[in-house]
Amino acid sequence: MELEVRHLRALCAIADTGSVRKAALQLGMTQPSLTTQLRRIETSLGGMLFTRGQTGSRPTPLGHSVLSRARPIIAEMTALVSAARDAAGGVGGLRLRIGSIGSRAVTGWLRRIHQRLPDTDTTIHIDVSSNTLLQLLATNQLDVAFVQETPGLPLAVPPGVERRVLIACEPRFVCLSDRHRAAGRPAVRLRELAHDAWIVDPTADDEVTALRRVFTAAGLDPRLVHVRDATTAAELVASGEAVRPAQPTAAPAPGTVIRPLHGDPLTAQLSLASRPGSLPLPQLDALFADLMASYVDLAAADTTYRAWLDRSGSPLLPSVGSH
Known part of the structure; x- marks a missing residue:
């Protein structure tokens, strides 16, 4: 062979x-x-x-x-x-290839990039796996990548790839039906969800491992349901069949609410990854600033996340408290 x-x-x-x-x-x-x-x-x-x-x-x-x-x-x-x-297609001019995990911050990020670089051909590749995005970056298929890492479960960062931390410790909230018994609470305890099925995406980096680790520490063993389709997952949550982890900046689907988890047992680090020399440093700085501005706008506009920041006294986004 x-x-x-x-x-x-x-x-x-x-x-x-x-x-x-x-x-x-x-x-x-x-x-x-x-x-x-x-x-x-x-x-x-x-x-x-x-x-x-x-x-x-x-x-x-x-x-x-x-x-x-x-x-x-x-x-x-x-x-x-x-x-x-590129040669066959006659590609010329400026090009920017962006990779990202799924996040509402991406829309505002791209809008700012287009306003700042109107003559640049900007493409976006969305993937649930940060490890996949890092590999695409390492093999010169992306110029920058917005990625996330779960504490204790490090990403496989290829040689030559660097990361600049955007959010050091972002909490993971929980999405549940607006008819759930815990839906009205400002924060939900894991034990209140012990008998609920939890939806996980099997293709997401370490999501299953992170959840099992948290449940084991709490002495719980809820059922995990593997669902890759976001629409199906949203409908299952709205019907009360399951709950699922959610980014704090996520928008709740009809019939659902998003609430913080008491004690913040699930967190993630968000960063912007790049290869040294792939972009001029001023351009990389501007891309980072654009992404941060988009994220801050989302956090400031989300009442649940803003309330969490106020309650925790978090320095995560100090500018949010002034909104």
Whole structure:
């Protein structure tokens, strides 16, 4: 068996996601087919590339050796294809390629960028996985990426990628039906949701792990429901069938409310990632300022989040208190 670029991409995807299942989702493959492909690659190379366990798939020493050579090859191929496509399409002028997690802050961010850089061809790639965005950034498919990281569950940051912290500790709220018994409370305790099903996105980085860790610490074991479609998730919550974690800047869907969790057991760090030299520093500073301004506007306009900031005396967004 001769190794091809697609095989190298598969190996990198498994290493980056820490799971054959997650890598298969990222690559648009079934888990059995990726498992079979991995076994053939390992047979061809004469040794195991990953150890498999309850915590996921981790590279063996041989795996690290192969990955260290595979990543530069993939990066070069990606750059070659991108340059060829630009040349074939006659692409010219200024270009800005942005990646982002799903966030309401993105709309205001893009609006500010378009106002400041009207002659720049700006594209946006939204992905639920921050690890995927970082890989796209590392392989020169993005110029900057708005990402999030769960404390204690670090992202797989590729070599050469830097992050500038936007929000050091953003709380995660909970979205529940407006008919839920806890809907009227200013903050909801986890124990009040012990008998509710919790919706999680299986493709989101460490969301399931983070929730299970919080529940275990609280002595709880609620049922988790895997739902990738946002519309279906919103309807399940509105019907009272389940609850789900929510960003504090999220807008509640009809029939739902968003409330803080007592004690803030779930948090995330938000940052803007880039490659050194990919953009001039003044432009990177401006992009960061645009994103921060968009986020502050959302926080100031959201009564629930603003009330949380006031109650906690948080220095997270000191300018919000003046609104």
